[in-house]
Amino acid sequence: MALSFVYGAVIARALGPSDRGIFAMLVLTPSLLLVISDCGIPAANVHIPNHYSELPRPAIVAANILLVTLLSAVMVVAIAIWLIWFRYTLGMSQLRTDWIVLTCALAVSQLVARVTSYLTLGFGHTTAFSLGETFRSVTVFIVVISVAALSSISLNITIALAAFVTANLVVCAWSAWWILRDVPKPDSEAKPTLLSHMVPHTLSAMKELIRFGIRTIPNNLVWTLLQRIDRFIMVNMLDPAAVGVYAVASSLAEAYRVFPDSIGLIIFGPLSGMTKDRRSKTLALATRAAFWLMAGPIVLSMLVASPLVRVVYSEQYSQAVLPFNILLLGTLALGHASITGYAFVSAGRPEFLGMINLGSLLINVLANLALIPHFGVSGAAWASVAAYLFSAIVTMILIVRRWGVSWQSYLVPTNKDFNRLMSFAGVNHRLRRPTDVS
Numbered sequence: 335m336a337l338s339f340v341y342g343a344v345i346a347r348a349l350g351p352s353d354r355g356i357f358a359m360l361v362l363t364p365s366l367l368l369v370i371s372d373c374g375i376p377a378a379n380v381h382i383p384n385h386y387s388e389l390p391r392p393a394i395v396a397a398n399i400l401l402v403t404l405l406s407a408v409m410v411v412a413i414a415i416w417l418i419w420f421r422y423t424l425g426m427s428q429l430r431t432d433w434i435v436l437t438c439a440l441a442v443s444q445l446v447a448r449v450t451s452y453l454t455l456g457f458g459h460t461t462a463f464s465l466g467e468t469f470r471s472v473t474v475f476i477v478v479i480s481v482a483a484l485s486s487i488s489l490n491i492t493i494a495l496a497a498f499v500t501a502n503l504v505v506c507a508w509s510a511w512w513i514l515r516d517v518p519k520p521d522s523e524a525k526p527t528l529l530s531h532m533v534p535h536t537l538s539a540m541k542e543l544i545r546f547g548i549r550t551i552p553n554n555l556v557w558t559l560l561q562r563i564d565r566f567i568m569v570n571m572l573d574p575a576a577v578g579v580y581a582v583a584s585s586l587a588e589a590y591r592v593f594p595d596s597i598g599l600i601i602f603g604p605l606s607g608m609t610k611d612r613r614s615k616t617l618a619l620a621t622r623a624a625f626w627l628m629a630g631p632i633v634l635s636m637l638v639a640s641p642l643v644r645v646v647y648s649e650q651y652s653q654a655v656l657p658f659n660i661l662l663l664g665t666l667a668l669g670h671a672s673i674t675g676y677a678f679v680s681a682g683r684p685e686f687l688g689m690i691n692l693g694s695l696l697i698n699v700l701a702n703l704a705l706i707p708h709f710g711v712s713g714a715a716w717a718s719v720a721a722y723l724f725s726a727i728v729t730m731i732l733i734v735r736r737w738g739v740s741w742q743s744y745l746v747p748t749n750k751d752f753n754r755l756m757s758f759a760g761v762n763h764r765l766r767r768p769t770d771v772s
Contacts, residue, residue, distance in 0.1 A: 338471050338474075339586075340475060341471075341475045341479065342585055345357070345478060345489065345494050346651065347648050348482065348488070348489035348490070349489070349494070350575075351574075351576075351579050351651065352573075353491055353578070354581060355569070355573075355575055355581060357578075358565060358578060360417075360437050360440075360495065361440070361498065362565060363413060363416055363417060363437055364440050365444070365562070366562060367409065369558045371405055371408050371409045371441075371445065372445055372449065373401070373543075374546065374548055374549065374551050374554065375449050375452075375547045378542070378543040378544075378546040379449065379455070379456045381546055382394065382543055382546060386539075389542070391457065391516050392535075393532055393535035394453070394543075395453070395514075396532065397539035398450075398543070400536070401449075406446070409438075409442055409445055410442060413434075413437055432492055436492065437495065439499045440498055440502070443503055443506065444502050447466075447502040447503075447505040450505070450506055451463055451466050451467070451505055453509065457513065457516050462509070463509075466508045469504050470502070470505050473497070474501045477496070477497035477500060478493075478497055553688030556692050559695055560694050560695045560698055560721055560725070563695065563698060563702070564580070564698065564706075564717060565577050565581070567703065567714070571706050571707060572706070572710065572711075578651075579653050579657075579711055580654070580657060580711040580714055582643070582647055582654045583657040583661055586635075586643075586654075586658050588665070590628045590635075590665050591669060591672065593624050593669065594628070594672045594673050595672060597624050597673065617674075621674070624669045624670065624672075625666060628666055628669050632662050632666065636659050636662055643655045653710075653711065657712050657714065658715075660715035660719060661715045661719070665722075667722040667725070668722045670726040671691075671725040671729055674732075675729070686732065687729070690732075693728070694724050694725040697721045697724055701716065701720050
């Protein structure tokens with residue numbers, strides 16, 4: 335999180351609000367299209383290895399390779415068409431060809447990185463997954479800081495995009511190394527027999543990955559639009575500079591999502607194999623921990639928001655102070671919604687979450703259309719807060735009724751919460767380390 339904060343500030347200062355807005359839209363494009371193009375394979379990679387023990391891991395790996403190859407081709411075509419349309423219809427005619435090419439490369443590398451990293455999580459390598467995400471931030475940090483330190487090269491959109499592509503490639507290599515450790519190397523005599531058995535297993539793995547993954551697409555698409563639709567509305571109603579200012583405010587606020595996202599990833603796989611009683615207790619602990627881990631830093635950030643933005647990002651981003659403070663209010667609700675989202679998916683019911691997030695998206699769109707013309711980027715921030723609160727409240731009601739989590743256990747912390755969470759993370763890592771790689 336610290337590295338992301340530093341290189342985010344360096345990129346924002348170097349680009350300025352207008353180019354920062356263009357960069358935000360370019361980076362957002364792969365993330366949005368990836369929700370559909372990845373067919374939900376990353377989430378399926380966590381679910382399938384924990385529910386279909388009869389599928390050998392080499393077959394799951396082979397299925398992923400075939401699917402990623404096909405999906406990458408789809409991604410390149412979709413990104414190119416999207417950006418060409420974006421250039422000529424949304425007033426972004428300044429988009430350069432090299433930016434479009436790098437955005438396509440970013441999309442493919444992001445797809446492969448997501449699929450491989452979540453497969454390491456599904457195979458039980460929780461620490462490897464976390465380190466991969468760390469390596470991503472370290473790589474971008476090194477590239478951005480190195481270029482910024484050179485007086486002969488100016489940090490621009492092209493270099494910033496290349497830094498993110500490089501980071502994704504590092505994650506791909508790291509995750510692939512861990513995955514291949516779980517694939518046994520057959521003897522030369524056993525290869526013909528192994529291949530004859532691998533084909534049906536690989537086809538079965540592809541079928542199960544797609545079957546589960548497709549169910550997650552509606553929710554993932556709605557969830558991504560819920561967090562990013564405001565930028566598309568702003569680029570039409572305002573200008574790229576406004577998008578750049580809002581991107582700074584939202585990236586600062588979303589930095590605190592590291593707490594619920596990290597906790598959610600710890601419980602994601604194990605929740606699906608738990609009894610209802612243990613699942614309820616684990617979810618209650620996770621939501622309490624996420625809420626209170628965010629609460630303190632958020633209050634402190636609200637107190638120092640003005641000097642923080644003006645000193646770190648410069649005066650040209652001073653208009654980001656108010657939306658940053660507003661978005662901090664919604665971050666607590668977004669964290670709760672994120673934790674419960676992992677719970678619904680791990681329980682095999684992503685459609686519940688999809689319907690909730692669809693309601694939140696409708697609220698967000700209507701509120702943005704109503705507020706942005708009058709309040710600018712601050713109006714977009716208030717619209718997001720309203721949508722996040724709706725999602726958090728409805729998911730809380732469903733969890734309380736469905737899994738028996740009391741309201742008090744959902745929010746009120748206990749003295750043993752931290753020790754229990756750390757103990758769970760350590761035990762989870764040890765128990766889920768694979769012993770049978772067949």
